[in-house]
Amino acid sequence: MTGTLYLIPNTLGESEPESVFPPRNREIILSIKHYIVEDVRTVRRFLKKVDKSIDIDSLTFYTLNKHTDPKEVASYLKPIAEGQDVGVVSEAGCPAIADPGADVVSIAQKKGYKVVPLVGPSSILLGLMASGFNGQSFAFVGYLPIDEPERSKTIKRLESRAHNENQSQIFIETPYRNMKLMEQLLNVCQSSTLLCVACDVTLESEYIKTKTIAEWKKEKLPELNKRPSIFILY
Amino acid sequence: MTGTLYLIPNTLGESEPESVFPPRNREIILSIKHYIVEDVRTVRRFLKKVDKSIDIDSLTFYTLNKHTDPKEVASYLKPIAEGQDVGVVSEAGCPAIADPGADVVSIAQKKGYKVVPLVGPSSILLGLMASGFNGQSFAFVGYLPIDEPERSKTIKRLESRAHNENQSQIFIETPYRNMKLMEQLLNVCQSSTLLCVACDVTLESEYIKTKTIAEWKKEKLPELNKRPSIFILY
Numbered sequence: 001m002t003g004t005l006y007l008i009p010n011t012l013g014e015s016e017p018e019s020v021f022p023p024r025n026r027e028i029i030l031s032i033k034h035y036i037v038e039d040v041r042t043v044r045r046f047l048k049k050v051d052k053s054i055d056i057d058s059l060t061f062y063t064l065n066k067h068t069d070p071k072e073v074a075s076y077l078k079p080i081a082e083g084q085d086v087g088v089v090s091e092a093g094c095p096a097i098a099d100p101g102a103d104v105v106s107i108a109q110k111k112g113y114k115v116v117p118l119v120g121p122s123s124i125l126l127g128l129m130a131s132g133f134n135g136q137s138f139a140f141v142g143y144l145p146i147d148e149p150e151r152s153k154t155i156k157r158l159e160s161r162a163h164n165e166n167q168s169q170i171f172i173e174t175p176y177r178n179m180k181l182m183e184q185l186l187n188v189c190q191s192s193t194l195l196c197v198a199c200d201v202t203l204e205s206e207y208i209k210t211k212t213i214a215e216w217k218k219e220k221l222p223e224l225n226k227r228p229s230i231f232i233l234y
Numbered sequence: 235m236t237g238t239l240y241l242i243p244n245t246l247g248e249s250e251p252e253s254v255f256p257p258r259n260r261e262i263i264l265s266i267k268h269y270i271v272e273d274v275r276t277v278r279r280f281l282k283k284v285d286k287s288i289d290i291d292s293l294t295f296y297t298l299n300k301h302t303d304p305k306e307v308a309s310y311l312k313p314i315a316e317g318q319d320v321g322v323v324s325e326a327g328c329p330a331i332a333d334p335g336a337d338v339v340s341i342a343q344k345k346g347y348k349v350v351p352l353v354g355p356s357s358i359l360l361g362l363m364a365s366g367f368n369g370q371s372f373a374f375v376g377y378l379p380i381d382e383p384e385r386s387k388t389i390k391r392l393e394s395r396a397h398n399e400n401q402s403q404i405f406i407e408t409p410y411r412n413m414k415l416m417e418q419l420l421n422v423c424q425s426s427t428l429l430c431v432a433c434d435v436t437l438e439s440e441y442i443k444t445k446t447i448a449e450w451k452k453e454k455l456p457e458l459n460k461r462p463s464i465f466i467l468y
Binding site: 094099107121138140201208 | 250251258333369444
């Protein structure tokens, strides 16, 4: 019998586990002894939050980030071949969504291991739900290019695709550059284009608003600096 | 004080609430008296499952489907203006994602009401997490066209976009046509293209496998008939 690779979502910032995880996640976490993580400290803190009684010292952690050698990644799945379960925990939100976890999942799939994703918060999905935009067709494209003119070109291309294909276009920015992106969107997009900003999703300070570019221009912009945000054009 | 529009996910089939909803969802549900739903019977059953003690007769239900007049939809949000919360419940999964709920969210956003999405299961997101495909760039495109040659053309276009833009392409089919779609994907796509099939997500019978088209062709296909499935090309 081989084990299972569980994909375990983390909170999006300092929210309570009760508000974002089903009770099942805790049960599964309590049965796992091997964890693949980006940063051991974050995940220790996460596990303690899920259940104070977890004996962290009895667990094995394997570090996965963009510098990890693919061969080493494959070795992280050895416990599965030996019948033990392995968990992948994200730094925030769902593993393998805008997150390096996808590489280890891909290896597990190639080896034919069972992969089980657990329910948890995704700012992309929650933002889209609350945007009022088309949820029958949508795309997430990650980060925009940093340098001009590539950046403005990409914004225009996303705006065209939103209009021509009726497909909501979702993207993110490094939080300290959010305000710059917001201003750029207001400069580059057409006044009738709809822009949704979803900030601090699942936190008490959650802010999710949809307005046309023209409406956003008329108002004082929300403070997005250093607050995790997603942006959606439609 | 105006109320809040809560977006409340439903189970994906007959799974237990404990395995897919955070405890917070139940607390919020217990405080809501007005529900916008596609089918009143499904939602009554859902509410009873969340908490047997809910007094269904004290609740007001408003029906939303593709035949509902937009003016009527706007009237469903009246309780919010009067300071009461309103819940939108999906037939399965997350409201406004591949679901008519987006229209009512759009009206709420236009009116400036607070919209709060709750965490729950999305077969699209869970399937993508477990696929091992690119989660930094992905698109969901809903249903494929039914008639040929449009259908094959669309499959080829999605396959090209997956390769050229490095963007995972997610789509669905009416469950009784799943096997036909599966066969068609094997015929139309290149042998090295990766296809993930995610079936009965969050149920005990959950099946999520990624293989190349060539590998899928060599094996007995999984039984997908009438089982809700998502398909991802990469």
